[in-house]
Amino acid sequence: MISKKLASVLLLEATASGADFAEVYLEDTLSSNLSMENGKIEERVSTNGFGVGIRVLKGLQSAYGYTSDLSKKSLMKLAQDVGKAFSGPRVLTLAPLEKVKVKEIINLSTQPMETISVKQKIDLLKMVNDTMASFDKRIVRTNVYLNDMVKNVTIFNTLGRYVEDTRRRARLYMIAVAAENGKIENFGEGPGASDGFDFFTSKIKLKEMAIETAKSAISLLGAAECPSGKMPVVIGNGFGGVIFHEACGHPFEASAVSKKLSVFWDKLGKQVANPIVNAVDDGTIPFGWGSTNVDDEGFPAQKVQLIKDGVLNSFMIDQFNGRRMKAEQNGHSRRQNYKFEPTSRMTNTYIENGPHTVEQIIAATQYGLYAKKMGGGSVNPATGEFNFTVSEGYMIRNGKIAEAVKGAALVGKGDETLAKIDMVANDLARAQGMCGAASGSIPTDVGQPTIRVTEITVGGRRGGQ
């Protein structure tokens, strides 16, 4: 939609008043959301997101503008207006735009979602719905959603970079609501990938996941309120990795580090965790939910070792914040869409396997909480204070898993919690989430094997014990 020639004119225009970098980002996204409730299709909504963002940088200053009006007149005005945020003579000679070949990591499915009929999609939702609904008569409501999108992105910048990339993502979300004696509980799972229809039909065991979801909702009906106070917490694999995402991932982003706002800003090369802790952010996992062929500045995705043997090894860096840190970008600049200026973000972030087994960890814990499945949470990168919720939990007593508990929130400080991980199991799994921050809501994977933290504040509705 924007020719190389027009892009060159826009970049030239945007850098007329002293900018030392400019970028044009074009996006055209088609998405469809299908929602089923109790086996009936409630609606299907189609959306076409479309627009251009122009960004200019000058030293440690940035200016950004966007519009959905792609007439040449409108784009020229946008380029001029953002360029005028700075004043001064031209300092940049434009490099000629050369198309960069994108190495495909995520766009390889033989069954892209847009080739799948609505009927096939509905049949898939129906299978999930019926599996949950028929599991137990206490399941009173079921919701299943399928969201899929194709995002076509074109990026031009004054380094001469010209990149075209296609991102296809799909996610299915299931919720089972259970009720008994006036109590209502729900449980949800949301598998997704940068993949096609075959992800749901053959790469994951969707039916088993639906059974597990219904089972978890039922088990919450009988769960007691969680006691509160400080105690050891064993955090389950997969979505349990949200603790690392919130408590360490966000403070490892260059946007927080570059301004010394992160508690970890001066900890590079220092021991921040037990030597059994290793962690990575890997944007190159084939078909990964958080994977990218190229980031939103057009640079190839990378695998970055964040923590090596307990030592802080690397941060996640975008171009702009990299300037303040005097560090190179490492493929971590992301944004929700053209309405956002990109910044340093996570892709697929996880703690790697360690030396223990789940059984060893439980047996070694006299009293504590087993947070088998986690819900969402949030963190303040400046203080490192985080909170997140336990969606399925059990008490551990005398080295054994005891009664089911619900309603627990875990709160703590990222750096302290990281330092208190003392056991790491070998059952690494990843799970999908949407991460919200300055540059919008983006798909990210969290992950970890089962781990133990020696002490976290657990907040429940049952008082202290």
Place this chain on the structure above:
Amino acid sequence: MAKFDAYFALAKEKGVEVLELYYSRAKSLSFKLYNAQIEGYKLSEDISLYARGIYKGKIGYASTEKMTKETPEFLVNEIIMNAGTVTKEELAIIFKGSEKYKKKKVYNPEIAELSIDVKKKNLFEIERKLKAADKRIAQVDACSYQERESEAMLLNSYGLQLKRKSNYYYYYAGVLAIQGEERKSEGDVHFSNDLTTFNVDTFVNKIISKALIKFGGTQCPSKDYKTVLDKEVVADLLSAYLDNASADEVQKKTSLMIGKLNQPVASKKVTIMEMPLKKNAFFTYFDDEGVATYNKTVVKKGVLQTYFHNLNTAHKDGVQTTGNGYRSGGKVGVGFQNIVLKPGRKSLEELFAKIGDGVYITEVMGVHASLNPTSGNFSLQANGFMIENGKRSTPLTLITVAGNLMDMFMNVKEVASDNELLSSGYDVPSLFIKKLTIAGK
């Protein structure tokens, strides 16, 4: 509007019985300051067109930001396909129009007219004053200004045509304060469409005072406490509470207010109004279905007076819509605007004196994740203060406050007189709750 004639013509030609278009266009300008330098500028222009139409008795939705000559074709085709996918048995309704609309002019031209230099000068002054206020202010980590104006138009095959135009501005600033090993962050937003409500010194002082009193934070013993929730916290929880009054949630059996019409849902001290016609930045005289809005009491002295309805939920219950059809993610659901919780007579200090010993919660985090809307149970990361001998005392940090939303509103013992229209759009006071569970040590 002539530019949309092609959409209606094409819809008719393809058998779409009724078409509704909602077109919105918004412009915004923002800039942020970091270390006495304008660090970022942002200019934006948002254009979106939401369409829905009735085809063979079912309703189909589609929306786009791409306005080209292919757009009518795309939207109409998607509406037809999406309507055909729906299997839920529900009457498809598009509104013919209300008898009367109470339109008011809320757009304030002064916001855009005020020179950019004044707005920038304010930011520089905010940053400078924040830094100078105390040597423990280590950084001003956010200092920004934004203004936005939007115009929207709703039109449909019945000839209904409604327009609204509004604007607002806000200043946002945040600080990181450090004392020894303790790091505290604090910030505030001033959101309004009235330029006279903003004062740099008031804004700065509020942030500084909130930040510095956090030092020396401890954790209290884990148990149940008499609790005062600051108005900011009340606003955070009120939205989740009122979602239960949505007829959509009631009909889906996910509300905690099922069968509670004309029954107590809160203590007698609590009266809650929805005032969409109150003239402020949140004013709206029609909802997203084109229904005229009106002010109403939702909870009167603890008793639920009405559910919030859109056209569809009202039809199912055999009542009139309450003008609460609001769009979320393309489709029209149930929402509300301008919520007011009626103030009481006692000041915050008088509440502390009445309580004697307890906890004052000033901040909660993670409401989206740690409040279960189905059960109403919550356990939230919180900051606050001990209340000892009738006065605010030691700061509390990294504690959790837990309870049940419905029980909590039933247990309101006293409503403070400190109402304020917050940037979230809630005009609420602080509340004294009989007991909530606090986890700390």
